[in-house]
Amino acid sequence: MNNMLDLNNSKTKAEVLSILFQKCLPQRQIETVPTSEAVYRIPAKNIYSCNTLPTYRASMMDGVAVSSSFFKDGMPDTSHWIDGREYSRADTGDDFDDPYDAVIPIEKVSFDVQGRLKFQEKIEVKEGMCVKKRGSTIKEGDCVLKAGMPIRPSDLAALVIGGIVQVPVLKKPVVAFIPTGSELVAAGTEPQRGQNIDSNSIMAKHMIIEMGAEPLCYPIVKDNLESIGIALEKSLKQADIIIMNGGSSKGGEDFTTKVFKNKGEVLLHWVKAGPGRPISLAVINKKPVINLPGPALAAYYGLDWCIRSIVNKYLGIPMIRRQKVTAVLTEDMPCPKPISFLCKMDIGKKTDGTYIATPVPFKTSSIGMCLGTNGQFISEIGEGDYKKGDAIEIELLCSEEFIF
Missing domain, CATH: 3.90.105.10 (Molybdopterin biosynthesis moea protein, domain 2)
Structure with a gap:
């Protein structure tokens, strides 16, 4: 298992998914x-x-239904026409009585003060005019x-x-999300020294819903082997996909991969994608079990490429393709060559309509700024850094109309 912690042997995102689906191909249910x-x-x-539909026939528009035979010799004298005898009102979608076989648009007729029908112009009326046939809808x-x-x-x-x-x-796959960490407190709790707020659960819940799956969010689990094992066993009975969040790296309380090894087959640990490289994947009871890193941006990235891909596999739908715009960088943007790197971007628009983009580095920016950007860029492995003034394609995380 030591080689699982070797970054040189880590896999690309595509390799990770290929390995997982070879071992654990989702079974779709109806x-x-x-x-x-x-x-x-x-x-x-x-x-x-x-x-x-129509079950027999219907008027295409508001008008009056007539018999086309009245018009075979030209415009008839309508001064003695009576509603329900020579004609009938027929609004859009209405059927009408069998003696009538055509509809004259209401815009071409009028009624005098006595309510007698008049035509506003000479009309050529033929059988079936303005009439929808059976089954035409x-x-x-x-x-x-x-x-x-x-x-x-x-x-x-x-x-x-x-x-x-x-x-x-x-059937929507049920995705269990289990936050782990002895330092975590529930959202809405005022954190004390040494504590941190569980913000990933609410983010994961709504990202999972947006993916088309059913979220099952667990309460916070403390950092110990027994508690993590109990939560995992419970989730395996309730969910199709299991996410353990936190404890994924090499810290003293990073127990999750050890629990995976004890209960199933660990496929890999560490991925060439950051932030969030120390993802681990396992198959336990024929179900995919993923350990996402705890930092919020790393969890977001893992949810967006890894969990979304797994959910899509269950539902048989393609990966999301977000709208992209070309923008000019306002600052240098470091991108580590060995990994596919997520760069959060603040996109703006100049008066001439061109887009500009300012990188929001997660190591030097507040987490609110990182999570709240309106765009993102994901570098390819081997690309390296970008410089101020470079034009790059950036994924939009909001509608284009909201970029100012």
């Missing part, structure tokens, strides 16, 4: 949920309409939703139109 609760879920198969058997694409609010409307009340979706 569940059925009400259509009203299916938004942003992943459909497990193509969904086909049960309905045909949707037919039984039409595909309304394709497997694998997250269900959007507009898709819910299509499902309802198709008469779908239950949707088979991929």
